[in-house]
Amino acid sequence: MATQSPFSLLADTLGKLAENLKAPAWLVDEVQHRLVLFLNHVLMQEPEAQARLARQQGRVVRLQWRDFSMQMAATPAGLCELAPAATPDLLLTVTDASPLDLARSALRGDRPGVRIEGDVEFAAEVNWLVDHVRWDAEEDLSRLVGDAPAHALAGFGRGAAQALRAFVSKLPGQGR
Known part of the structure; x- marks a missing residue:
């Protein structure tokens, strides 16, 4: 009889739990606003990042993971703002559906798998930001x-x- 790892059992349980739970809209909205504030705080410490983002002003990126999505636009100041109603120029979808696998890869220092669709130039700028901007x-x-x-x-x-x-x-x- 094959035994199942407690970690895979935990991953299955968390996955099933996450499928059935929905965060209230007010909580999602608050988390998104706090995330934008944090990103802007980090960006303000990097003048090169702000200059690069300012050149992309008005372009919108949509981040998607399972049912969670967030859209941000680049501002003329080289910062980010929420843009929930805008049409995205770039769609970044995290391909790994398991929260436990995402956490595990983050702890290892690995990036999650991401499917990229849309504006190639904007995608290159976002990739530069991910590679070079650190808190x-x-x-x-x-x-x-x-x-x-x-x-x-x-x-x-x-x-x-x-x-x-x-x-x-x-x-x-x-x-x-």
């Missing part, structure tokens, strides 16, 4: 608690993340 959490933390504590907390966070990646890479069914 400097340590810098933001240092504004709150000072440089030395922020450096210590960031070092602890990096160590914890590295240990978690090592653990995930040793789980059954992992190719690493």
Whole structure:
């Protein structure tokens, strides 16, 4: 008799649970607004990213994963804004349907599989942003608690993340 891994059982259970749960519209709207605020915060720390995004002003990207979707447009200032009613120029669809598999690949530092449809030039700019723009959490933390504590907390966070990646890479069914 073949035994099933507890992790695959957990993935199946979470998948079935996620299929039956729908977030309330107000929560989805609030999360989208907070995500745009966060993205703009990160973009404002990268002048090159803002300049590249400003050249794409008015273009709309639609991000899709399962039933969740979000549309954002590039502003003249090189930032993002929600554009729910606009026609998208670029559609990015995450192909992996399992939340657990997405989390596992994120913990390994891998990108999820994405199907890209639409404007090739805009897709190249979005890819550049994904490759080159990073949130400097340590810098933001240092504004709150000072440089030395922020450096210590960031070092602890990096160590914890590295240990978690090592653990995930040793789980059954992992190719690493």
